[in-house]
Amino acid sequence: MSDTRQKIIAAAHALRRGEDAVGAHTTAEVIGVISDRMASGSITPTPQISKALGEALSALERRDTLWLADMLEHEIAPLFLHD
């Protein structure tokens, strides 16, 4: 498993256990990484990715942590499958 993917899943698990601080910190990092990759063209900004990112950011803001964890683990982490 790639480092980035592992990190995202670890953050999702932390969120599921109620450890928001570590989860939120990693989420911010991950969103930065994805933005950079989109800018460099290594990730294509599909509607699915945009939707997952939008959902993750909204969940982060609302502190709906289980949905944020879902977005990270099940929608965003697979983007880094072959990282």
Next chain:
Amino acid sequence: MTTAEQNSDIFRDRWPDIWEWICDDLPDHDVRWEETSQAKTLVVNGFHLSSAYDPIAEARTQAAVAPPSASHVRIIGVGVGHLPRALLERPSLEHLEIIIISRLAFYRACAEFDQSDWLTDPRVRLVRGDQLERVPWPVCVNPSALRLADQDCANLAGRLYERLNTSYTTQILEQNPTIQERIRTAGPRIASAGDVAALFGKATGGEVIVALGGPTLSDQLAWLAHRQRGGTPVISASTAVKPLLAAGISPDITIAIDPWDGPEVHLTGTQRALRGRPLIVYPMVKPVVSATWQGPVLIAYPEGASGGEQRVQALASTYPRGRLFSGGSVAHSAVDLARKMGAKTIVLAGADFSFAGTSQSHARGAAFAEDVPGTATDTVINGHGQRVQTQANLKTYLYALEDYIAHHQECQYILLDRRGARIQGTTYLDELEDV
């Protein structure tokens, strides 16, 4: 018979009083389904009760907080029911204590999902969260219950949140290279400064005011000025210094513990007015703060939850100085100083740990004071029994202060304003006749 009826029948049979409590006067709420190709869950007031992709794996992640061989496990929040199941699968488990802090989340889970398997398990015991002040650790948590906690369980939920997140925030601070370097080079600065312990015992049996930078400080200034003229010493957090000076109150002692930019900004331009008066700092405070102070600088080491860092301990053994309790906020250190000065009564001004129902983050005139947007998701209960908006870190500080007060009952702690967060262990000024 519907799922809801089946679950409620079990409740009425096993825990009739708790079921009555759960169902009694539930607040209005929004509820909807969230469904993916893999699973579905309920969303109550905007919070997902569980994963909508793999709630069983999620429950196993939450259950893993309890050691595999544990015979007695506590949980907070059941999600949609998978967390108790994940734990009851363990043959070594003898007792599963389910603490209900959100009647709403619990009720909805029982109304929409079959919970009969674990509700009938003889190892399960239900506990009302509103009857607990603390939850022994470890505890497996479904975080949706923390978000949806009942008002009378809000304190318990906040404490759990603090416990779940403190180690990470402390770790971030301790790993910061700038602060580490500042501590590494602090020796000469400490050697040339005084010792906070010189103040210990200087107010034996008396009253000391601790002024903090919360928004209600702005409305307490006249009372504080009157009190100070009567001889009560004022210890001011660096945040509160400018509002106090603007009201003609020169704090007798100033204290700064924040390693970031705060104290420098708080105290810029105040040094001349406070010439000759002591400033207390932790070794990790920016050196410019003590270098520009025009009075004695006294060093204190942090003691307590945020003060266990190894480099600080090493400094303390080379340059012994007094210690002040640190729970992350200057409020803790200031209160501990008042107690160690020997105060019998500690009056807390501006100790709001919230926005106190105002639109301001701090007292008027304090550095960094700004309008708050009114959309904060964190709340605390104030002295009027109302929910007021706050921030997660302020709640952490509140709970640390409450724990401190619980351990130091030799003092009386008086709160001046009911609009800020209620602080367990304190008395409101308006409840007293002779102060």
